[in-house]
Amino acid sequence: MTVVEERPAPPAAPPPRPVNRLWALLRNSWRQLTSMRTALVLLFLLAVAAIPGSVFPQRAVNAERVTQYYQQHPDLAPVLERLGGFEVYASPWFASIYLLLFTSLIGCVVPRLIDHVRALRMAPPDAPKRMERLPQHAEDLTRTGAPDEVAKSLAAGLRRRRFRTKVREREDGVWTVSAEKGFLKETGNLLFHFSLLAVLIGVGFGHWYGWHANRLLVGGPDQGFCNTLTQYDDSTLGPRVHPADLPIFCLQLTDFDATFQTTGQPKTFLATVQVTQDNGAAETRKFTVNDPLRLDGASVYLLGHGYAPILKYTDRNGVSQTKVVPFLPIDAMQTSEGVAQFPDINIDPKTDKRDPNLQMGFEGRYLPTAPTDGRATSAFPAENNPMLYLTAYRGDLGLDVGTPGSVYSLDQGQIATGELKNVSGARPHALKLGDTWTLDDGTKLEFVGTREFATLSIRHDPAQGLLLVGAVVGLLGLMLSLAGHRRRVWFRVRPNADLPGSAAARGGSVVTAGGLPRTDYPGFPEEFKAVVKAAEEGTP
Amino acid sequence: MAELSNQLMAAAVLAYLFAMVCYAGEYAFGKRSRVGRAAVRPVEAKQLVGAGGPVTSEPPVADDAPIPPAKRGRGELIGMIAVGINVLAVLLHLGGLVTRGVAADRMPWGNMYEYILSTTFIASAVWIGVVLRRPAVRHLGLFASLALVVMLGAASMVAYTPVGPLVPALNSYWFVIHVSTIIIGSGIFLIGAVPAAMFLIRNGYDEGKRRFPYTLGKHVPAAVTLERLTFRLHAFAFPLFTFGALIAGPIWAEASWGRYWGWDPKEVWAFISWVVYAGYLHARATPSVKRTVATWIALLGFVTMLMNLFGVNLFFEGLHSYANAG
Numbered sequence: 001m002t003v004v005e006e007r008p009a010p011p012a013a014p015p016p017r018p019v020n021r022l023w024a025l026l027r028n029s030w031r032q033l034t035s036m037r038t039a040l041v042l043l044f045l046l047a048v049a050a051i052p053g054s055v056f057p058q059r060a061v062n063a064e065r066v067t068q069y070y071q072q073h074p075d076l077a078p079v080l081e082r083l084g085g086f087e088v089y090a091s092p093w094f095a096s097i098y099l100l101l102f103t104s105l106i107g108c109v110v111p112r113l114i115d116h117v118r119a120l121r122m123a124p125p126d127a128p129k130r131m132e133r134l135p136q137h138a139e140d141l142t143r144t145g146a147p148d149e150v151a152k153s154l155a156a157g158l159r160r161r162r163f164r165t166k167v168r169e170r171e172d173g174v175w176t177v178s179a180e181k182g183f184l185k186e187t188g189n190l191l192f193h194f195s196l197l198a199v200l201i202g203v204g205f206g207h208w209y210g211w212h213a214n215r216l217l218v219g220g221p222d223q224g225f226c227n228t229l230t231q232y233d234d235s236t237l238g239p240r241v242h243p244a245d246l247p248i249f250c251l252q253l254t255d256f257d258a259t260f261q262t263t264g265q266p267k268t269f270l271a272t273v274q275v276t277q278d279n280g281a282a283e284t285r286k287f288t289v290n291d292p293l294r295l296d297g298a299s300v301y302l303l304g305h306g307y308a309p310i311l312k313y314t315d316r317n318g319v320s321q322t323k324v325v326p327f328l329p330i331d332a333m334q335t336s337e338g339v340a341q342f343p344d345i346n347i348d349p350k351t352d353k354r355d356p357n358l359q360m361g362f363e364g365r366y367l368p369t370a371p372t373d374g375r376a377t378s379a380f381p382a383e384n385n386p387m388l389y390l391t392a393y394r395g396d397l398g399l400d401v402g403t404p405g406s407v408y409s410l411d412q413g414q415i416a417t418g419e420l421k422n423v424s425g426a427r428p429h430a431l432k433l434g435d436t437w438t439l440d441d442g443t444k445l446e447f448v449g450t451r452e453f454a455t456l457s458i459r460h461d462p463a464q465g466l467l468l469v470g471a472v473v474g475l476l477g478l479m480l481s482l483a484g485h486r487r488r489v490w491f492r493v494r495p496n497a498d499l500p501g502s503a504a505a506r507g508g509s510v511v512t513a514g515g516l517p518r519t520d521y522p523g524f525p526e527e528f529k530a531v532v533k534a535a536e537e538g539t540p
Numbered sequence: 541m542a543e544l545s546n547q548l549m550a551a552a553v554l555a556y557l558f559a560m561v562c563y564a565g566e567y568a569f570g571k572r573s574r575v576g577r578a579a580v581r582p583v584e585a586k587q588l589v590g591a592g593g594p595v596t597s598e599p600p601v602a603d604d605a606p607i608p609p610a611k612r613g614r615g616e617l618i619g620m621i622a623v624g625i626n627v628l629a630v631l632l633h634l635g636g637l638v639t640r641g642v643a644a645d646r647m648p649w650g651n652m653y654e655y656i657l658s659t660t661f662i663a664s665a666v667w668i669g670v671v672l673r674r675p676a677v678r679h680l681g682l683f684a685s686l687a688l689v690v691m692l693g694a695a696s697m698v699a700y701t702p703v704g705p706l707v708p709a710l711n712s713y714w715f716v717i718h719v720s721t722i723i724i725g726s727g728i729f730l731i732g733a734v735p736a737a738m739f740l741i742r743n744g745y746d747e748g749k750r751r752f753p754y755t756l757g758k759h760v761p762a763a764v765t766l767e768r769l770t771f772r773l774h775a776f777a778f779p780l781f782t783f784g785a786l787i788a789g790p791i792w793a794e795a796s797w798g799r800y801w802g803w804d805p806k807e808v809w810a811f812i813s814w815v816v817y818a819g820y821l822h823a824r825a826t827p828s829v830k831r832t833v834a835t836w837i838a839l840l841g842f843v844t845m846l847m848n849l850f851g852v853n854l855f856f857e858g859l860h861s862y863a864n865a866g
Contacts, residue, residue, distance in 0.1 A: 036826045040819055047815040047844075054808040054856060061803055065857075089803050203801075212798070261705060268711075290712040290796050301798035457798045464800060471787045475779060482775040482821070522768055 034107030053088035127490035131514035188480025195474030206463035224252030247297035555629030562622030569615035656695035662727025714792035721784030732773030806860035
């Protein structure tokens with residue numbers, strides 16, 4: 001990323017010395033890597049390497065779609081997996097491109113920074129001998145006044161145009177004025193590139209020290225949770241985060257308010273929670289989709305919502321149990337699927353033992369607004385006509401084996417082996433709110449009501465502030481570097497020899513001017529003309 | 541109001557088409573006046589016009605001769621009319637946008653259709669600004685209005701969406717900041733692609749190529765002018781796009797989805813566009829890279845923008861799925 005034209009000419013080559021081939025190879029490779037062409041190639045590779053991440057499902061974005069992809073393309077998926085196709089942005093090849101790019105960037109901007117600091121401290125160089133060779137020049141401007149006075153006034157005029165100036169006295173009573181402007185361009189350019197580094201470091205830091213977790217939180221005081229890993233449905237801690245480092249807080253959903261448009265599109269979601277932080281007093285806080293709940297060391301984001309039917313099962317001994325079971329929405333109208341499992345029922349009052357073959361499971365759908373035509377999909381996401389369609393299973397639920405299974409569906413293996421039998425027929429049984437369903441063995445299931453649940457994402461990234469500052473500073477630097485132009489202007493002032501008598505006595509001077517834009521700057525001729533005009537008229 | 545908006549947009553497209561015809565007319569007549577000057581008998585020139593002004597068969601002798609500034613030919617007049625109609629088209633376009641916004645009671649950039657309407661409006665307004673400041677680039681008008689008509693046509697064909705309320709996830713003031721800056725940036729990138737393409741054509745023409753696309757370069761402004769205009773438009777749009785896509789976007793994403801960057805397909809392609817445009821600015825700042833190569837990179841950047849607009853909206857599934865198309 002070295003801007004070749006910006007660099008001062010290298011000092012004269014040192015005397016030849018014995019060449020170490022390895023050293024030469026390293027040095028040449030380093031020069032190659034830090035060249036602007038290489039940076040361009042790496043930029044392109046980065047752009048191309050990013051493409052597969054938008055074509056193939058990414059595990060970090062949506063793990064379920066990766067599973068789907070495995071089902072749809074059983075042959076291709078393992079190959080892609082080995083190539084890192086499902087984790088493009090964490091893959092070694094993607095990392096190697098951006099690490100090379102940033103190495104190239106460091107190798108380029110650090111020497112440039114040193115050069116720039118040097119240039120900032122250096123006075124503008126003296127006027128070239130032959131001004132007429134410069135892209136812009138003007139000759140034979142006459143001014144009254146001795147050369148030194150004229151030179152000083154010219155310098156003052158340039159300073160008012162915010163040039164850095166240096167006045168020098170040369171032989172034969174000649175004075176020169178050197179002026180340079182536009183250092184902000186390189187300053188901005190360096191600022192931009194160093195901000196990119198800051199952003200990269202911020203991303204890495206956030207990855208190491210950040211954490212996030214998801215939780216489905218059902219309303220009600222009995223369903224609250226505290227910020228420990230066991231309370232989460234899934235969680236990811238950065239490599240440097242210990243579970244004990246998580247901030248202490250507890251959340252309980254007290255109210256959830258969703259409004260919908262007539263089309264069924266959600267209009268607003270508003271969650272009301274009771275928060276206890278650091279074992280302090282509970283406070284009520286509200287948050288919504290674009291406005292997360294900010295806690296000390298964590299933010300809670302509202303991602304979605306759904307319904308959790310409350311089911312009361314009364315077993316053969318007349319003992320009843322009530323469960324609140326969240327059903328997961330499968331479409332925009334909140335048609336939801338879920339399962340209620342009752343493993344600890346039908347306990348023999350004499351032996352105090354349960355019969356593992358008399359466990360009950362109910363699987364089915366919940367429709368917040370059941371359509372009048374009897375279809376099993378909801379017609380509206382709000383609860384206008386709540387209806388449960390359930391199938392009852394009796395037998396061994398398979399929960400005692402200890403293998404982790406989904407809490408949103410029954411163990412299909414148990415159903416396949418016949419350990420768990422459908423006892424309600426092929427058609428699911430419909431239950432309205434408050435209905436009680438009496439099963440074939442006389443046990444009862446009552447649809448008591450529903451509660452709402454919110455799906456939450458709890459996250460913390462300690463580097464976000466650094467990233468924001470880096471990005472904003474980078475943008476400012478970018479604008480400076482795109483808007484600025486570095487250019488130099490020189491004046492040579494000599495005593496006017498054409499006038500009769502001594503120049504000093506007559507007080508006349510002749511001025512030659514030259515200008516050099518150091519970057520592509522189409523407006524420079526006009527600026528130079530204005531500078532020369534002001535110099536000629538003696539007005540700044 | 542929604543109906544009025546659609547009618548205004550239809551009128552705007554018609555006006556763009558008409559402006560395009562006038563620009564094309566200037567193309568032909570501008571040529572005729574030169575040929576007329578070069579030709580011995582003016583009658584012959586008239587016959588050429590009667591025949592519809594063939595574009596490619598004339599000898600290129602007179603082409604490089606500078607036009608005397610005192611003589612304002614008929615071509616020039618038609619060019620002025622073209623600009624006038626173009627201004628009218630921009631006003632109609634603005635009217636179409638405003639009425640759509642009023643009809644929906646929100647900013648008119650809530651779905652892909654409205655996004656394209658807004659982006660082309662910005663492109664068009666910037667074009668008018670450029671042409672009013674530098675009449676010398678007016679010859680680009682044919683290609684600028686062609687690009688706009690094609691984009692608007694594509695918008696109504698693949699993305700038309702009736703007026704509707706906003707998806708609630710978009711209901712945030714960041715919606716205004718994030719989307720508007722990206723629209724402005726993209727609009728300028730869109731109009732910047734026109735001088736970029738024409739620079740390449742003109743440059744090829746200057747190098748003596750006379751095959752089809754290069755023949756179009758006959759009457760467009762000088763290659764240096766086109767290249768400089770390309771750079772200035774891109775250098776202006778790039779920081780805006782950076783702010784919209786890489787600062788405002790992540791801030792909103794953090795508040796809404798909990799993470800500032802998640803490699804959603806839209807984000808991936810915004811990143812790709814950003815990298816490619818950064819590559820363009822880099823290449824242009826590198827003396828050893830030819831200006832033609834740099835300009836090809838700018839055009840590649842525009843292709844990635846199109847991919848993000850059409851490809852990602854229509855074929856990929858992601859969090860930015862507000863296309864409502866198909």
